[in-house]
Amino acid sequence: MSVFQLSDDLVFPHPSLSCEDGLLAVGGDLSPQRLILAYSNGIFPWYSKDEPLLWWSPDPRLVLFPKEFRRHKNLRKLIRSEKFSISMDKEFGRVIKACSIVKRERQTGTWITTEIINAYTSLFEIGVAHSVEVWLQGDLVGGLYGLALGKVFFGESMFHTVNDASKVALWYLVGRLSELGFKIIDVQQDTPHLRSLGARLISRIEFLEILKQEI
Numbered sequence: 001m002s003v004f005q006l007s008d009d010l011v012f013p014h015p016s017l018s019c020e021d022g023l024l025a026v027g028g029d030l031s032p033q034r035l036i037l038a039y040s041n042g043i044f045p046w047y048s049k050d051e052p053l054l055w056w057s058p059d060p061r062l063v064l065f066p067k068e069f070r071r072h073k074n075l076r077k078l079i080r081s082e083k084f085s086i087s088m089d090k091e092f093g094r095v096i097k098a099c100s101i102v103k104r105e106r107q108t109g110t111w112i113t114t115e116i117i118n119a120y121t122s123l124f125e126i127g128v129a130h131s132v133e134v135w136l137q138g139d140l141v142g143g144l145y146g147l148a149l150g151k152v153f154f155g156e157s158m159f160h161t162v163n164d165a166s167k168v169a170l171w172y173l174v175g176r177l178s179e180l181g182f183k184i185i186d187v188q189q190d191t192p193h194l195r196s197l198g199a200r201l202i203s204r205i206e207f208l209e210i211l212k213q214e215i
């Protein structure tokens with residue numbers, strides 16, 4: 001498969017035309033309109049600072065159905081302890097910035113560039129992007145952010161500076177989305193951590209069908 005070069009037109013090739021690794025296209029921009037179109041079609045941007053703007057649609061796709069979220073005993077105990085306090089959409093800017101700078105194992109650098117931060121902040125300002133914040137004694141110690149379109153939440157990134165704070169953020173998010181009738185959380189990247197919390201792989205075809213029904 002060839003990688004498509006995007007023009008200024010707000011259009012993407014069909015995700016089924018992606019390369020084996022999920023890479024679909026290069027170029028375009030990060031305008032709110034293009035980002036919403038991309039996510040609605042199972043496509044997302046992911047690239048490093050020195051790379052061109054790259055668009056991906058992996059197959060299979062790691063997702064989390066809210067009803068399948070694993071509330072492990074230790075996590076349930078932590079939630080009951082009320083050690084942390086939680087808010088939503090209170091400090092989006094601080095959350096996305098923290099996601100860009102907090103170091104992770106086996107990861108060098110970050111894909112959350114200034115350009116990405118500005119683009120998703122614009123989505124937050126129009127009510128498409130959202131954040132969950134986890135606090136400990138007044139300090140922001142964990143959180144996550146993503147996009148909500150229809151009944152689908154597209155998780156982008158999470159961070160923690162205190163053990164389990166990001167798990168607490170996900171616990172809160174799953175509960176809130178369940179209350180609102182959301183059907184699925186797209187978590188994009190296949191990691192043992194996310195699988196341990198109930199995420200699983202589904203085919204691109206199945207994922208796109210869910211998007212068609214729920215957005």
